[in-house]
Amino acid sequence: MIDMSSIANIPPFIFYFIGAALLPLFxxxxxxxxxxxxxxxVGLIGVAVLEPHVGWVFPVLPGLDLTFLxxxxxxxxxxxxxxxxxxxxxxxxxxxxxxxxxxxxxxxxLGSAMGAVFAGDFFxxxxxxEIMAFASLGLIWYTRTERxxxxxxxYILFHLFGGCALLAGIIINYMGTGAISLVPGALGIGHFPxxxxxxxxxxxIGIGVNTAFIFLHTWxxxxxxxATLAGAVFMCVFTTKTGVYVLARTFPGAEIxxxxxxGIPFIAYxxxxxxxxxxxxxxxxxxxxxxxxxxxxxQVGYMVAGVxxxxxxxxxxxxxxxxxxxxxxxxxxxxxxxxxxxxxxxxLTELGGLARKMPVTTITCIIAALSISGVVGFNGYVSKGxxxxxxxxxxxxxxxxxxxxxxIGTFLSFLKLTYFTFFxxxxxxxxxxxxxxxxxxxxxxxFLCVAFGVYPKMLYEILPYKEVALHYDAFALAHTVGTLELxxxxxxxxxxxxxxxxxxxxxxxDIDCLYRRVGRGIIWFCEKPLTxxxxxxxxxxxxxxxxxxxxxxxPTAASIVLITATCTKLRNPFGSEDIGQERDQKEEKPQLVDxxxxxxxxxxxxxxxxxxxxxYLIVMFLHGWLAP
Amino acid sequence: MIGKILxxxxxxxxxxxxxxxxxxxxxxxxxxxxxxxxxxxxxxxxVAMQILSLIQKEGRQDD
Numbered sequence: 001m002i003d004m005s006s007i008a009n010i011p012p013f014i015f016y017f018i019g020a021a022l023l024p025l026f027x028x029x030x031x032x033x034x035x036x037x038x039x040x041x042v043g044l045i046g047v048a049v050l051e052p053h054v055g056w057v058f059p060v061l062p063g064l065d066l067t068f069l070x071x072x073x074x075x076x077x078x079x080x081x082x083x084x085x086x087x088x089x090x091x092x093x094x095x096x097x098x099x100x101x102x103x104x105x106x107x108x109x110l111g112s113a114m115g116a117v118f119a120g121d122f123f124x125x126x127x128x129x130e131i132m133a134f135a136s137l138g139l140i141w142y143t144r145t146e147r148x149x150x151x152x153x154x155y156i157l158f159h160l161f162g163g164c165a166l167l168a169g170i171i172i173n174y175m176g177t178g179a180i181s182l183v184p185g186a187l188g189i190g191h192f193p194x195x196x197x198x199x200x201x202x203x204x205i206g207i208g209v210n211t212a213f214i215f216l217h218t219w220x221x222x223x224x225x226x227a228t229l230a231g232a233v234f235m236c237v238f239t240t241k242t243g244v245y246v247l248a249r250t251f252p253g254a255e256i257x258x259x260x261x262x263g264i265p266f267i268a269y270x271x272x273x274x275x276x277x278x279x280x281x282x283x284x285x286x287x288x289x290x291x292x293x294x295x296x297x298x299q300v301g302y303m304v305a306g307v308x309x310x311x312x313x314x315x316x317x318x319x320x321x322x323x324x325x326x327x328x329x330x331x332x333x334x335x336x337x338x339x340x341x342x343x344x345x346x347x348l349t350e351l352g353g354l355a356r357k358m359p360v361t362t363i364t365c366i367i368a369a370l371s372i373s374g375v376v377g378f379n380g381y382v383s384k385g386x387x388x389x390x391x392x393x394x395x396x397x398x399x400x401x402x403x404x405x406x407x408i409g410t411f412l413s414f415l416k417l418t419y420f421t422f423f424x425x426x427x428x429x430x431x432x433x434x435x436x437x438x439x440x441x442x443x444x445x446x447f448l449c450v451a452f453g454v455y456p457k458m459l460y461e462i463l464p465y466k467e468v469a470l471h472y473d474a475f476a477l478a479h480t481v482g483t484l485e486l487x488x489x490x491x492x493x494x495x496x497x498x499x500x501x502x503x504x505x506x507x508x509x510d511i512d513c514l515y516r517r518v519g520r521g522i523i524w525f526c527e528k529p530l531t532x533x534x535x536x537x538x539x540x541x542x543x544x545x546x547x548x549x550x551x552x553x554x555p556t557a558a559s560i561v562l563i564t565a566t567c568t569k570l571r572n573p574f575g576s577e578d579i580g581q582e583r584d585q586k587e588e589k590p591q592l593v594d595x596x597x598x599x600x601x602x603x604x605x606x607x608x609x610x611x612x613x614x615x616y617l618i619v620m621f622l623h624g625w626l627a628p
Numbered sequence: 629m630i631g632k633i634l635x636x637x638x639x640x641x642x643x644x645x646x647x648x649x650x651x652x653x654x655x656x657x658x659x660x661x662x663x664x665x666x667x668x669x670x671x672x673x674x675v676a677m678q679i680l681s682l683i684q685k686e687g688r689q690d691d
Contacts, residue, residue, distance in 0.1 A: 280676045284684070401665075408669035482662045489666025500674055507685040 016111030040087035067120025088441035105138030113238035133159035139231030166206025172199030211243030218512035225289035229337035253310015271305030272402035279409030317386035328371035335365035338434035348503035352426030369414035378453035
C-alpha cells in the first residue's frame with residue numbers, strides 16, 4: 001500500500017516547472033495533448049493531497065532559510081483555485097495554442113504563482129514573484145505583433161519597478177524587525193509583521209503594482225488585451241490574485257493615522273475606490289478584453305476592501321472573492337477568447353448576433369456575467385455579500401455603499417457586454433461554435449460558478465476562518481431582496497438609457513497618458529540637457545587629465561611655469577592682459593616641460609616618502625594625545 | 629461643448645440630490661431603498677461616463 005504521507009507535501013510548483021521543461025519532448029500532436037491533460041491532473045492531485053505543513057527548508061545564510069512549502073488554510077485555498085483554473089486553462093489551450101514556447105510560459109507562470117502562495121518566507125516569495133513577471137511577459141509577446149511587443153515592454157518595466165520596491169521593502173523591514181518568515185502564524189495563519197517606515201511603503205508599492213492599486217494599475221488594461229487568447233486566460237488569474245494573497249499576509253486591516261486622529265483603514269477605502277474606478281473605465285471600453293481587464297481592477301477592489309477591513313469575516317470575504325472571481329473571470333476571458341477565435345473581431349461595435357451561432361459560449365458567458373454581477377444563486381453574490389456585510393459590521397457604511405455602487409456598475413457593464421456581443425442584431429457576422437476543447441473547460445467552470453453560488457458551504461469549508469464563515473447567512477431575506485431590487489432597477493435603467501451606454505470607437509485616456517508624457521519628458525531631459533551636461537563634464541575631465549599628464553612629464557619645470565604665471569597675475573591683478581607676455585608664457589610652457597627632467601636618486605625619493613610618513617605619524621600622535 | 633457641459637451639470641445636480649436621499653434613507657433602510665439606489669447609481673455612472681467622454685478622442689483605441 002502506498003504511504004500517502006510520503007507523496008504528499010511536494011511543492012506544487014515542481015510539477016509545473018518539470019512539466020514545462022519536458023513539454024518540447026512531446027512535439028505538437030496528440031501526444032502533447034495527452035501529456036498536458038495528465039499534467040493538469042497531476043497538478044490537481046498534488047494540491048489536493050497537501051496538508052498544513054512546513055517543509056522544503058533550505059538554509060542559505062546564518063539565520064536565513066528559504067522555505068519552499070508553507071501550507072496553511074490561506075495558502076491552501078489559493079492553491080486549490082490555482083490548480084483548478086490552471087487545469088481549465090491548460091485544457092482551453094490544447095487546440096488553439098500551436099507553439100510549445102507559449103505553453104511553457106503558461107506552465108511556468110502557473111508554477112511560479114503556486115510557488116509564491118506556498119512560499120514560507122518573503123525571499124522565496126520574491127523569487128517566484130519575479131519568475132511570474134517574466135513568464136507572463138512571454139504570454140504577451142507570443143501574440144507577435146508590434147502592439148503586443150510594446151505593451152510587453154511597458155508591462156515588464158512596471159513589474160520590475162514593483163519587484164525592486166518589494167525587494168527593498170523586504171530588506172528594510174528585515175533590518176528593522178528581523179522578520180522574513182511567514183511561519184509559524186498565530187491562530188494557524190501566518191501574518192508578516194511590518195514596521196511603519198520606508199520599508200512599509202516600499203512593500204505596499206511592490207504589492208500594489210501586482211494588485212493593480214490605482215495609479216499603479218495601468219499595466220493591466222494595457223497588456224491583457226494584447227496577450228494571446230489562451231495567455232489572457234492564464235494572465236487574468238495569477239498576478240493580481242497573488243498580490244491580494246500577499247496583501248492578506250502583510251496588511252490585513254492596515255490603518256494610517258491622519259492629523260492625530262483615529263487610524264483610517266486606508267487599504268479598505270482604496271479597495272472601494274478601485275471598485276468604482278475600474279467599472280467607470282470598463283463602461284467606456286469597446287474592446288471586449290479591455291473591458292474585462294478594467295473589471296479585474298474593479299473586482300480586485302472588492303478583495304482589497306475585504307482584506308483592508310481586516311476582520312475575520314472581511315478577510316474571509318476577500319479570499320472567497322479571490323476564489324469566485326478567478327472562476328468567473330477566467331470563464332469570461334475564455335468566452336471572449338472563443339468569440340475572437342470564431343469571428344476574428346474584438347470590438348463591441350463589430351460584434352452582435354452570436355447568440356444563435358455560438359449557443360454554448362453565450363450561455364456560459366451569461367452565467368459568468370451573472371456571477372460577476374452578484375446575482376442571487378451565482379458565486380459572486382456570496383463573496384460580495386460577505387465583504388459588504390463585513391463593512392457594515394465594522395461601521396464602514398460609506399464603504400458598503402461604494403461597494404454596492406460597484407455592483408450596479410458591474411451589472412450595467414455586463415449587460416452591455418452580453419447584449420452587444422450576443423443579442424444585438426448583426427446579419428453580417430459569420431461564426432461557428434468554438435472547438436470542443438475550448439467548450440469543455442468553459443462548461444466545467446460555469447458549472448462551478450453555479451455550484452458555489454447555490455451551495456456556498458462548500459466554499460466556507462475551505463476559507464481561512466471556517467468557523468466565522470459558517471455563521472454567515474448568504475441568503476438572508478433582506479440581503480437577497482435588496483440585491484434583487486438593485487439589479488432589477490439597474491437592468492431597467494440599462495434598457496431605458498441604452499443609447500447613452502452604446503459602445504463607440506473612441507480613444508480612452510487613463511492615467512497612463514500622464515505617465516507617457518512624463519516618460520517622454522524624461523527621454524527629452526536625457527537626450528538634451530543631460531547629454532549637454534555629460535559632454536561638458538567629459539570636456540572638463542579631458543582638460544584635467546591633459547593638465548595632469550603635462551604636469552607629470554616634468555613636475556619641476558611645470559611648477560616653475562605655474563609659479564611664474566601666478567606671480568605675473570599677482571603682480572598685476574587688476575591690470576589689462578598683456579597679450580605679448582601671455583603669448584610668451586604659452587610658448588614657453590610646452591618647451592620648458594619638454595626639456596629633459598632632472599631626476600632624483602632612489603635614496604632621495606625614499607627620503608621624501610619617509611619624511612611625509614614621519615609628518616603623518618607626528619600628526620596622528622598629536623591628534624591622539626590631544627584627544628580627551 | 630457648452631451645451632454638453634450644461635447637460636452634465638444638470639444631471640449631476642439631480643444625481644447629487646439622489647445621493648443625498650440615499651444617504652438619508654440608508655440609516656433607516658426604508659422599503660425601496662435599493663430601488664432608489666439603483667436609479668441613483670446608474671445615474672452616477674452615466675454622469676461619470678459623460679464627463680470622461682469629454683476627454684476621449686474619436687478614433688480607434690491605439691497605443
